[in-house]
Amino acid sequence: RKEVEQDPGPFNVPEGATVAFNCTYSNSASQSFFWYRQDCRKEPKLLMSVYSSGNEDGRFTAQLNRASQYISLLIRDSKLSDSATYLCVVNESDTGRRALTFGSGTRLQVQP
Amino acid sequence: SQTIHQWPATLVQPVGSPLSLECTVEGTSNPNLYWYRQAAGRGLQLLFYSVGIGQISSEVPQNLSASRPQDRQFILSSKKLLLSDSGFYLCAWRRSSYNSPLHFGNGTRLTVT
Numbered sequence: 001r002k003e004v005e006q007d008p009g010p011f012n013v014p015e016g017a018t019v020a021f022n023c024t025y026s027n028s029a030s031q032s033f034f035w036y037r038q039d040c041r042k043e044p045k046l047l048m049s050v051y052s053s054g055n056e057d058g059r060f061t062a063q064l065n066r067a068s069q070y071i072s073l074l075i076r077d078s079k080l081s082d083s084a085t086y087l088c089v090v091n092e093s094d095t096g097r098r099a100l101t102f103g104s105g106t107r108l109q110v111q112p
Numbered sequence: 113s114q115t116i117h118q119w120p121a122t123l124v125q126p127v128g129s130p131l132s133l134e135c136t137v138e139g140t141s142n143p144n145l146y147w148y149r150q151a152a153g154r155g156l157q158l159l160f161y162s163v164g165i166g167q168i169s170s171e172v173p174q175n176l177s178a179s180r181p182q183d184r185q186f187i188l189s190s191k192k193l194l195l196s197d198s199g200f201y202l203c204a205w206r207r208s209s210y211n212s213p214l215h216f217g218n219g220t221r222l223t224v225t
Contacts, residue, residue, distance in 0.1 A: 031210050031211065032210055032211040032212075034213050034214075036214075041200070041221070042218075042219070043202055043216040043217065043218055043219045044156070044202075044214075044216055045216070046213045046214070046215070049211070049213060087155075087156070089213075089214070091210055091211070099146060099158050099161045099169075099171070100206075100213075100214055101158075102155055102156040103155070104154070104155035105155060
């Protein structure tokens with residue numbers, strides 16, 4: 001079983017739609033969580049950290065469900081510029097491994 | 113503010129040739145440093161990470177090696193490249209606290225021919 005799993009998509013949505021992605025993680029001791037955005041042939045860029053109480057940044061909302069071991073990303077009022085691959089990232093701090101684990105990403109295509 | 117520099121941006125190398133990719137971070141001290149590789153259409157694979165000068169942890173067996181000769185310098189090397197080494201190589205840094213995110217360099221696109 002993969003440590004961090006995401007639906008690869010693609011999610012094809014019209015402009016203005018609301019879309020949500022989930023990401024499940026296997027290590028219950030994971031301490032910190034992030035969403036990254038990666039455009040084609042570019043480096044991943046931090047979109048937002050995910051806090052226990054949930055957090056919002058403009059049209060983007062991130063939530064954490066520790067009981068079910070998943071995080072989610074909600075995008076409201078989708079723009080064409082939101083088209084990208086969204087990567088879920090988990091920090092498994094109890095392993096002594098000072099590295100973050102990436103999901104394979106969910107591809108979003110917003111259509112006019 | 114902190115910045116990360118990675119070079120070169122693109123590289124075409126023949127099979128069997130050596131490789132050296134360099135990454136430097138500015139504006140912070142004692143960062144954790146990372147090398148990732150991304151094959152075309154695939155996810156990110158962690159290759160190496162370092163929590164201090166001379167300290168290298170390897171994630172997967174391969175013909176690549178990494179070194180950290182200075183606090184903010186991280187080098188990825190190979191003595192002889194394979195075709196399978198082609199990919200998008202990304203250097204990244206983060207603070208050592210557990211809730212710090214990763215910050216990536218612009219990446220090096222390596223094609224082994």
